[in-house]
Amino acid sequence: GGGQCYFIPNQSLKPNECQDLKGVSHPLNSVWKTKDCEECTCGQDAISCCNTAAIPTGYDTNKCQKILNKKTCTYTVVEKKDPGKTCDVTGWVL
Ligand SMILES: *[C@@H]1O[C@H](CO)[C@@H](O)[C@H](O)[C@H]1NC(C)=O
Numbered sequence: 001g002g003g004q005c006y007f008i009p010n011q012s013l014k015p016n017e018c019q020d021l022k023g024v025s026h027p028l029n030s031v032w033k034t035k036d037c038e039e040c041t042c043g044q045d046a047i048s049c050c051n052t053a054a055i056p057t058g059y060d061t062n063k064c065q066k067i068l069n070k071k072t073c074t075y076t077v078v079e080k081k082d083p084g085k086t087c088d089v090t091g092w093v094l
Helices: none
Strands: 005-009 017-019 025-027 031-033 038-042 046-051 064-069 074-079
Touching: 025 038
Parallel strands: none
Antiparallel strands: 005 046, 017 025, 031 038, 038 046, 064 074
16 A cells, blocks of 8 residues: 655645646645546645556566556556466555
């Protein structure tokens, strides 16, 4: 666990408002989701964004790669050479 979060400094010039990296404004304390399966919050000094998709950890990284399905916000792990084959995953973290 632990949560994969990062912070974007407040770039807005207006009071009680945050501006994200795309220049979109969000009111203070509002929560929104991004296309990359992150949930962002407008706080007092910064925007914090946390990943909401569980990340696969235990798999053969030489042979396999993880792919994020942005519609369902889940990862699948498939073989690099043959993406039709899924790989065994022993652990997931959020
Ligand atoms: C972001 O910074 C501006 C300018 O300093 C400030 O007016 C505004 O209240 C800040 N936004 C938040 C959500 O704190």
